[in-house]
Amino acid sequence: MVKIPFFLALSTYFSFGLLFVFGQVRDFFRKIFDFFHFSNLQGYAPICSGQEDFIVRRLYHRVQDCFGRPISSAPDVWFDIVHRYSNDHNKTMRRTSKVTRCLNLGSYNYLGFAAADEYCTPRVIETLKRFSPSTCSPRVDGVFLLFFILLLLLLSGTTTLHKELEESVANFVGKPAAIIFGMGYATNTATLPVLIGKGGLIISDSLNHNSIINGARGSGATIRVFQHNTPSHLEEVLRQHIAEGQPRTHRRWKKIVVLVEGIYSMEGELCKLPEIVAVCKKYKAYVYLDEAHSIGAVGKTGKGVCELLGVDTADVDVMMGTFTKSFGSCGGYIAGSKELIQYLKYTSPAHLYATSISPPAAQQIISSIKVILGEDGSGRGAEKLARIRENSNFFRSELQKMGFEVIGDYDSPVISIMLYNPAKIPAFSRECLKQNVAVVMSGFPAVPLLLSRARICISACHTKEDLLKALEVISQVGDLIGIKYSLAGSNKQHQEQGAKKLE
Amino acid sequence: MYVKAEPATDLNKNTEWFTYPGVWTTYLLIVFMSWLLVLSIFGCSAGMAWTIVHLCHFAVTYHFFHWKKGTPFADDQGIYNGLTWWEQIENGKQLTRNRKFLTVVPVVLHLMIGELWYLIGSHTTNYQNPMLFFITLAVFVLVVAKFPHMHKVRIFGINADH
Numbered sequence: 001m002v003k004i005p006f007f008l009a010l011s012t013y014f015s016f017g018l019l020f021v022f023g024q025v026r027d028f029f030r031k032i033f034d035f036f037h038f039s040n041l042q043g044y045a046p047i048c049s050g051q052e053d054f055i056v057r058r059l060y061h062r063v064q065d066c067f068g069r070p071i072s073s074a075p076d077v078w079f080d081i082v083h084r085y086s087n088d089h090n091k092t093m094r095r096t097s098k099v100t101r102c103l104n105l106g107s108y109n110y111l112g113f114a115a116a117d118e119y120c121t122p123r124v125i126e127t128l129k130r131f132s133p134s135t136c137s138p139r140v141d142g143v144f145l146l147f148f149i150l151l152l153l154l155l156s157g158t159t160t161l162h163k164e165l166e167e168s169v170a171n172f173v174g175k176p177a178a179i180i181f182g183m184g185y186a187t188n189t190a191t192l193p194v195l196i197g198k199g200g201l202i203i204s205d206s207l208n209h210n211s212i213i214n215g216a217r218g219s220g221a222t223i224r225v226f227q228h229n230t231p232s233h234l235e236e237v238l239r240q241h242i243a244e245g246q247p248r249t250h251r252r253w254k255k256i257v258v259l260v261e262g263i264y265s266m267e268g269e270l271c272k273l274p275e276i277v278a279v280c281k282k283y284k285a286y287v288y289l290d291e292a293h294s295i296g297a298v299g300k301t302g303k304g305v306c307e308l309l310g311v312d313t314a315d316v317d318v319m320m321g322t323f324t325k326s327f328g329s330c331g332g333y334i335a336g337s338k339e340l341i342q343y344l345k346y347t348s349p350a351h352l353y354a355t356s357i358s359p360p361a362a363q364q365i366i367s368s369i370k371v372i373l374g375e376d377g378s379g380r381g382a383e384k385l386a387r388i389r390e391n392s393n394f395f396r397s398e399l400q401k402m403g404f405e406v407i408g409d410y411d412s413p414v415i416s417i418m419l420y421n422p423a424k425i426p427a428f429s430r431e432c433l434k435q436n437v438a439v440v441m442s443g444f445p446a447v448p449l450l451l452s453r454a455r456i457c458i459s460a461c462h463t464k465e466d467l468l469k470a471l472e473v474i475s476q477v478g479d480l481i482g483i484k485y486s487l488a489g490s491n492k493q494h495q496e497q498g499a500k501k502l503e
Numbered sequence: 504m505y506v507k508a509e510p511a512t513d514l515n516k517n518t519e520w521f522t523y524p525g526v527w528t529t530y531l532l533i534v535f536m537s538w539l540l541v542l543s544i545f546g547c548s549a550g551m552a553w554t555i556v557h558l559c560h561f562a563v564t565y566h567f568f569h570w571k572k573g574t575p576f577a578d579d580q581g582i583y584n585g586l587t588w589w590e591q592i593e594n595g596k597q598l599t600r601n602r603k604f605l606t607v608v609p610v611v612l613h614l615m616i617g618e619l620w621y622l623i624g625s626h627t628t629n630y631q632n633p634m635l636f637f638i639t640l641a642v643f644v645l646v647v648a649k650f651p652h653m654h655k656v657r658i659f660g661i662n663a664d665h
Contacts, residue, residue, distance in 0.1 A: 003505045009525035010532070017533065049584060054575035206514070210578070217580075225514055445576050449520035 002407060002451060004420060005485065012420050012450050019422065023058030055445060059422075064090045066429035066441055072099050075107040076115035077461045081438060102433070103470055105456045106440035110297040110413050111384045112461035113328025113368050119376045120328070120367035124360045131159060131359035139345075139356045157356035165362045166333075172369050173295070173321070174303060174313040175335035177342075181350045182357040184292065184322030185211045187332030190350035193219040194343075195288075195318070196257050199246060203237055203285070204259040205229065207266065212259050212290060221257075222247060231275035234258065238283045256285035262294030262305035266447055266455065268408025268416055270294075273309045277316065286317040296326025297413050302372045302385050308411070326372075329364040331357045388413055388460040395458055395467055402475050403487025407453075416453040417474070417483065424481050425452050431477040437470055515583060517574040518592040521601060530608070534560060553616045554634050560612065561641035568605075569648045570662060585664045589648070590655055597651035606649045613642045 060067070065084060073080040080099040086092060107114060137157035162180060170178035181187045192215030196202060200221035204212060206228045216223050224241060227233040238256070245251050258280050260271050273289070280287050291304045299307035304321070306313050313319065318336050323329040334344060345351055372381040392413045399406045405418040419425060425441045432439050443452040462470075478484050506524040513519040520526070534556065541552045573584040574591075583591050593599050616638060647653065657663040 003507055006504045006506050006525060006528075009506060009523070010529050013525060013529040014533070017529070048577070049581065050573040051571060051575050052573060052577045052581065052584075056576070444520075445516040445578060448516075448523075450523055 002405075002418065004450060008420050008485070009450055012422070015422050016444070016449060019059055023054060026058065027054070059444075061091055062089075063426040063429075064093060066426050069438070070095060074115040075104060075109055077104055077109070077112075077459055077463075077466060078102070079104050079107075079438075081433070100436060102436045102438040103466055104438055104459075105470060106438055107459070108293070108325040108457055109328070109459040109461070110293075110326045110388055110457070111302075111328075111368070111372070112459050113326070113364070113371075114459075115461075117328070117368070117371070119371050119378075119380075120364055123367045124363050127161065127363035128360040131161065133360060134358055135159065135356045137355065138353050139351050159359060161359050161362045161366070162356060165357075165366055168366050168369050169333050170335055172303065172373070173319055173333075173335045174306070175319060175337070177338045177340075178333050178335040179341050179344050179348070179351065180357055180362070181332050181334075181348075182355055183330065183350075184324055184332035186350050186354065187320060187322065187334060188212050188290065189215040189218060190348055190354070191318075191320070191334055191344065192216055192259075192288075194347045194349075195219075196221045196255050199251075199254040201241055201253045201256045202259060203234065203241075203256065205261065205264075205271075207264050208259055208261060209265065209290065209292070212261075216259065221255075228264075229269060229272050231272055231279050234276060235279045235283075238279065238285060242283060256283070257288055258285050259288045259290070262289060262291040263298070263412055263414060265293050265414060266416065266442060266453070268412045268414035268455075270298075270305060270309070270409045270412060273305055273311050273316075277311055281315070287315070288318045288320065289316045291319060291321040292332075293325055293414065295321040296368075296372060297388060298411060300385070302326070302381070323361075323365050327365050327368040329361045329368070331361060331365070384460040388458060391460065391462050391467060392458045395456070395471070398467075398471050399474070400486070402471070402478065403484035404474075404478060405483070405485045413458045415456045415458065417456065418485070419452045419454060419483055420450060420485075422452055424483060425454075427481045428454050428477060428483070431480060432473060435473045435476070437473045513594060515574070515579065515591055515594070516576070517583065518588065521592055527604060534608075534612070550616060553612070554638060557609070557612045557616055557638055558634075558641060560609065561645060564609070565645060565648070572662070572664075586655070587662075595654065597654065602649065606646060609642050609645045613638060 065086070069084070070082040071079050072082050078101055081102050083096045083098040083100065084093040085096060086094065109115075113120060135157045139157045139162070166178050166180055169180065170176060181190070188209075188211035192202075192212070196219050198220040200219070202216045202219065202221045202223045203226055204216055204223060206225045224237055226237045238258075242253070242256070246253060258276065260273070260276055262271055262273075263269070264271070271289075277287055289305070294305040294308075296302045296304070298305060301307065304319075305311075306316060306319075318334060318340065320332065320334050322332040324331075334341070367376075370376045371378075372385070374381045389411055392415065393410065396406055396408065396410070396415050399415065399417065407416045407418065408414055419428060419441075422443055425443050429439060429441050440455050440457075441452070442455055447453060456470075458467075513522065537559070538552055538556045541547075541555050542549070545552070545555070547555075568589045569587050572587050573581070586595075589602075592601060
């Protein structure tokens with residue numbers, strides 16, 4: 001829930017209206033010019049139906065230089081950004097060989113494992129030499145070979161490393177068992193259709209990630225949405241749908257699953273997990289928690305949002321997470337009871353048919369979990385966790401003092417600076433890049449129309465000097481483009497008080 | 504003056520923005536500003552300017568609310584491809600506040616034109632307005648298109664899916 005000054009809302013609508021009108025006028029003239037231009041694709045259906053590429057062509061391409069910037073180094077705290085230029089007003093971008101060293105405020109590098117680490121990297125290289133980069137098979141193939149030919153597991157996608165990784169993750173998360181997939185996005189999209197099907201009810205938070213939405217759509221169950229992070233609305237939706245039953249037949253629902261995330265990546269807000277779990281227990285619905293951003297980044301020992309909010313992991317039925325953010329690797333996991341994991345192992349298509357996770361990536365996860373838990377013998381894990389919390393809280397409070405509208409909960413490493421107006425998105429991005437600070441922007445349709453923002457991800461490897469430099473640059477740019485809304489509000493209050501005193 | 508922007512439960516990003524505060528004011532302001540613009544460019548009478556605004560308003564709103572189908576982005580995988588914007592707003596729920604507001608605006612414009620012609624220009628034209636027929640037709644088409652009974656109706660297959 002964000003409070004916007006009314007005039008700002010009006011000007012944002014007007015800006016979008018203007019962009020839309022210009023886009024439509026250009027499209028109109030493009031249609032006229034194309035009418036005279038012969039195409040050798042006569043008789044083929046168009047690739048894009050209707051207007052579905054309008055936003056991409058007329059809004060996104062105008063500011064394409066702010067998105068998708070190529071980098072030529074590891075996404076550490078300081079990284080190299082490749083310069084691009086365009087000859088046709090940003091419709092296509094071309095790379096040059098010139099690079100600039102910039103401060104990284106956009107990578108999900110919460111614990112600093114994105115770059116070479118003194119414990120993890122030597123072990124990863126050793127694993128690379130021993131096991132080779134890819135397993136070249138899905139997880140299950142070795143089993144069938146053994147069954148029919150009684151040979152050793154020659155082509156197996158399941159190595160000792162995978163077994164060790166699954167035990168390590170289950171132990172870390174606090175569940176009896178876990179299953180690992182090679183891709184985080186595919187974990188959601190391949191698991192949800194297996195867990196629930198037609199005749200079931202999915203109730204998902206309105207700001208859930210695209211992978212959850214796609215997985216839910218692929219399952220065939222009825223999908224309903226509840227207002228973001230509002231347990232009372234969730235209860236209302238649950239009561240209404242349990243009372244009504246399935247659409248048309250009004251029979252009982254076969255299963256009800258509630259999908260929530262630990263930290264919402266665009267807002268930086270923590271989920272109200274204790275209340276939501278209480279509501280789900282009351283109405284006997286399953287809870288599916290996606291901890292992509294919170295695992296390893298929050299909580300006293302990094303065990304995620306359950307530890308931070310004091311929820312017993314036995315109360316959350318399915319815990320999902322990814323290794324791309326805090327562990328510096330790739331892939332995703334599902335953790336749950338032994339029966340659930342056994343079931344997933346013989347039904348999930350990502351387990352049966354997709355290539356298993358690469359061995360060096362698996363070793364990176366195992367090593368980083370050891371560092372976080374302190375099992376490598378040094379106190380680096382605890383130090384990293386303390387530093388990321390300190391850094392995020394410092395950065396957030398400094399930004400608020402400067403007068404920026406900042407959303408996101410205390411302790412969350414994701415900080416969103418609100419811009420509202422669409423024209424400020426490229427302005428902020430380009431001005432920051434000129435001063436060698438790289439930030440990530442989000443606009444419509446990834447976020448609601450009025451609420452465009454710049455999203456900052458704090459890392460445990462950001463030093464105090466890095467953060468101070470970032471604050472200085474952001475403050476300068478903020479003054480230039482006028483996004484210190486809180487300051488304007490408090491200034492007005494001072495003026496009113498001053499006027500009253502004069503009277 | 505602050506307004507709250509509550510995240511809506513509407514999954515359709517194409518229409519979700521319409522439930523936020525400030526949309527009605529922006530709409531009315533744009534209509535009013537375009538009336539001022541027409542007055543300053545053409546230098547015609549107030550009633551004639553309103554007529555021009557009304558006809559342009561009809562053309563624009565009919566095209567974008569009741570003719571264009573689908574959404575301007577590909578994220579939703581085309582589930583709204585057969586629905587016009589009017590049929591998409593608020594998940595197809597009829598007779599909501601937003602829909603009533605949008606139905607009333609062309610009627611009010613029509614009334615304003617009628618009033619202004621009567622009060623200002625009619626004594627020179629013997630109470631006859633040559634554009635009255637087109638304006639009435641425009642209002643009629645717009646209001647009928649917004650009826651609940653016309654939800655997903657395609658007369659004579661005009662603008663239907665393939």
